[in-house]
Amino acid sequence: EAQVTQNPRYLITVTGKKLTVTCSQNMNHEYMSWYRQDPGLGLRQIYYSMNVEVTDKGDVPEGYKVSRKEKRNFPLILESPSPNQTSLYFCATRPIREGMQNEKLFFGSGTQLSVL
């Protein structure tokens, strides 16, 4: 079964305590991305990756890091979380095919993060 798996589903932490949210996909997709979803603001892209070792900033990258050492995994790292990073986070993947800009995004089930 095609899956995008995020862990954990829920996380409560304190300001400044480093954390990692993991994302793994079994569809061999080249493209992976992280979004945060906030009320009234919709989904905003944090970082994305076009393939292994290729990452780039999205619209709201400040305070986040990512890495893409393997094709299937794309962890999101918050080195020093702050309360304004309290949000619902989604990992998403899709294939990259030449000439196809409208490929469907597959989303994980989300990680609800609260930073106190």
Next chain:
Amino acid sequence: QKEVEQDPGPLSVPEGAIVSLNCTYSNSAFQYFMWYRQYSRKGPELLMYTYSSGNKEDGRFTAQVDKSSKYISLFIRDSQPSDSATYLCAMNDSWGKLQFGAGTQVVVTP
């Protein structure tokens, strides 16, 4: 100003009614238009996709794109309680950068 504007709702309708959702956008380079459906505590799932202007129908769902007005719509006929969800419009240009609307929460009451 956001590139994609969408009324967050909530939009409450009785079962069987037509649900009408819409988004406006400012970037004339957008060519691909999508609607995602998101159930509570789940990730979004692609519902409909259209390219350029026109209509597309899939069962009870109809998506419309009017590029001259920079306006897209989604209609749900014969709405069911299982249609209760948040509906997000999304669009991208030829470079593939996707922009989402804020999402409209829809509640269909039995």
